[in-house]
Structure formats: structure tokens, C-alpha cells
Amino acid sequence: DQQVKQNSPSLSVQEGRISILNCDYTNSMFDYFLWYKKYPAEGPTFLISISSIKDKNEDGRFTVFLNKSAKHLSLHIVPSQPGDSAVYFCAAGRTGNQFYFGTGTSLTVIP
Amino acid sequence: GAVVSQHPSWVICKSGTSVKIECRSLDFQATTMFWYRQFPKQSLMLMATSNEGSKATYEQGVEKDKFLINHASLTLSTLTVTSAHPEDSSFYICSATGTGGGYEQYFGPGTRLTVT
Numbered sequence: 001d002q003q004v005k006q007n008s009p010s011l012s013v014q015e016g017r018i019s020i021l022n023c024d025y026t027n028s029m030f031d032y033f034l035w036y037k038k039y040p041a042e043g044p045t046f047l048i049s050i051s052s053i054k055d056k057n058e059d060g061r062f063t064v065f066l067n068k069s070a071k072h073l074s075l076h077i078v079p080s081q082p083g084d085s086a087v088y089f090c091a092a093g094r095t096g097n098q099f100y101f102g103t104g105t106s107l108t109v110i111p
Numbered sequence: 112g113a114v115v116s117q118h119p120s121w122v123i124c125k126s127g128t129s130v131k132i133e134c135r136s137l138d139f140q141a142t143t144m145f146w147y148r149q150f151p152k153q154s155l156m157l158m159a160t161s162n163e164g165s166k167a168t169y170e171q172g173v174e175k176d177k178f179l180i181n182h183a184s185l186t187l188s189t190l191t192v193t194s195a196h197p198e199d200s201s202f203y204i205c206s207a208t209g210t211g212g213g214y215e216q217y218f219g220p221g222t223r224l225t226v227t
Contacts, residue, residue, distance in 0.1 A: 043218040
């Protein structure tokens, strides 16, 4: 049973527009959430994180929003750039325990 | 940021042989290392968690006698796929958490294993 779900396998966005990637989780005990970016044939690289005590965390063009009541988090990229084209994984877990990953969303930013 | 390396990046081996994959933390001490496996178009699946100096904890369904994990030092963990079969062909990725208390896992670049 998948504890973290990314229901959109792919997303296409025009350069300069906003990209919104969504992630849902099932375990209300999860208290830390991360987003990773992965290029083909490379390992995932950490992008941004948020703890359950916050509902928003911003880093440059990347903002993660957490809605604990809905068990939902999203990653906003604005403005989107062609170099942002990659697969984005969300991960969630409890402090000190393993993290569970979603299946990823492939983002394509069209120049 | 923290750097984790893996070696080799790509290996091809024949059925029945064993393959060792190394995971190194280059600029921090990794108290815990995780080994993941990724099938095409699927999520990362945790195989096992290893803490330095102790036996690895394997996830349900992962054969510990087939996937040998050794975390002998704070900077090195190895995964040995024993008696490899074509179905073991996959992308293996390690990650590490350091002693600094952060929750981020720093990932290696991955090793693509092809068993012929």
C-alpha cells in the first residue's frame, strides 16, 4: 500500500509559467517532507524540504506548501525554466525513520 | 552540499556472478546509509538500512543472503549482489544521513546493474 502518491505521472508547462507538482500521503504521523529532482541516469538530488510545523517553505524559485489536514503537499516552481525538466519525487516520513517516496512526476518545460 | 559517490556507475555481469557496489560519503560521516532500488518508471523502493558497525535491517521481501550489505566505516557502505540473475538488473541508489542531525538524505548518483 503506497503511503506517498503522486497522481500525475507527467506535466508540461510553458517556460516562464508556474509549475505545480502535487503529492498526497496517508500517514498523519509523518512530520517531514522532501522534494527531490532526478535527471535521467542520475541519482536524485535534494531540492527542498518542509517540516510539519510549517505550512510553507520557500527557496528561490521553489516553494513547497504543506496542508496537513488534507495530507497534501505541493511544489511550485516559478518561473519555470527548461533546465527544470526532470522527474520530481516527493518523500515523506517520520523523524528518525525511513522515508517513503512517490512514483515521481516528469516535468517538461517547453521553451 | 554533502556529496555521496557510488562506484561503479554502470556494471554488466553474467548470471551467477557476484557484484559489489560501493557507496561513499565524501565530506561527512554517514551514521546511516540506505540502499534503494528503482525499477523503470517506478518509485524508489527501500531495500535496507545500515548503521555503521551493525547489521543491516532489510525491508520485507528483500533477501538478505542475496543482497549483502556491509557498513564497515562512517564513510563506506557496500552492497553485494550475490549470484546475480537477470531479474536483479536495476538501478541501485544509496543515500546517507550524517551526524549533523539533518533529515535530508543525500543520494549517490546510482549504479546501473545489467545481468546478462
